[in-house]
Amino acid sequence: MKRSKLVNQLTELLKPFQINDYCPNGLQVEGKVEIQKIVTGVTASQALIDAAVAKQADAVLVHHGYFWKGEDPAVTGYKKRRLQTLLNHDINLLAYHLPLDVHPELGNNAQLGQLLGLTIERPLEPWNKSCVAVKGKLAEPMTVTAFAELIEQRLGRKPLINQAGDHLIKTIAWCTGGGQSFIDMAASQGIDAYLTGEASEQTIHSSNEQNIHFFAAGHHATERYGVKALGEYLAEQYGLDVEFIDIDNPV
Template identity: 85%
Template sequence: MKRTKLVNQLTELLKPFQINDYCPNGLQVEGKAEIQKVVTGVTASQALIDAAVARGADAILVHHGYFWKGEDQCVTGMKKRRLQTLLANDINLLAYHLPLDVHPELGNNAQLGKLLGLEIERPLEPWNKNSVAVKGKLTTPMTATDFAALVEEKLGRKPLLNIAGEHLIHTIAWCTGGGQSFIDLAASQGIDAYLTGEASEQTIHSSNEQQIHFIAAGHHATERYGAKALGEYLAAQYNLDVEFIDIDNPV
């Protein structure tokens, strides 16, 4: 498949031009014009790049790429080594940050909800069509302890759980990755629990004082599923050889 066609198809699917993001979305590093083997992953770390080189990949597709707002623009050290490896092996790097979070079917929120049996009802910010947090419900209400056990079973790691009250979880809001700041908005809407990847010191106070259960299941762990689903979609639609590689991260 031609690189230009793949980029165009991903642009049409994910519509990055509709979202104000913290990084460029799409083709970040240009490589081979013809793409057949694609490696997908969460973050374009050196370990993922090295794995892609070992597999003879023509392109890497990730959620966390490069060139974030505010980062040092100098190509030195770690950044130099990563870019050098990509360029030396003529590997394309494609990255989709918020567009991959919010996609209604392939996105991180949608895929995490599917994995945990959560039904999405609407954006947590109904005034924002690109809201990166969503509000939904459990198909079967359960205690906070039982829900945390379900998260542990499905994601393969024990989450941080803060129980705030004795109420069952009927309604839940969630945002994969570093979405802890949305807990106050979820609480203001009377939602029973909030699930995300990370926690800040003040998050636990918000949880306790507003009686909303809080679960932090890991930034990486909650965002493994969007890039994987997107790769599977590309394999089915365009007969590409796609492999998801999970470079584990405890955060």
């Protein structure tokens, strides 16, 4: 498949032009014109790039790529090594950040919800186009302990839990990755629990003082599923050889 066609298809599917993001979405590093073998992963770390080299991949497709707003633009140290490896092996790097979070079927929030049996009802703030968090419900009410056990079972990761009161979880809001700041929006809407990847010091106070249960299941662990689903979609639709490689990260 031509690189240009793949980029066009991903643009049409994920619509990055509709989202104001913190990094460029799409083709970040140009490699081979023809793409057949793609390695997917959460982050374009050196370990993932090295795995792609070993697999003789033509492209790496990730959720977390490069060139973030506010970072030092100098290409030195590990940044140089990453780019040098990609360029030396003529490997394309494609990255989709917020567009992959919010896609209604293949996105991180959608895929995590599907994995945990959660139904998405609407964006947490439907009037706010920059809001990536979603509001939904559980199929059946659950205790905090039961929901934490479900997370551990499905994600293979024991979550950080803050139980705020004795109420069952019926309604829930969630945002994969580093979405802990959305807990206040969820609390203001009377939602029973909030799930994300990370926690900040103030998150626990927000949970306790606003009577909303909180779960942090890991940035990496909650964002494995969108890029994996996207790769599977590309393989099915276009006959590409796509392999998801999970470079474990405890955060």
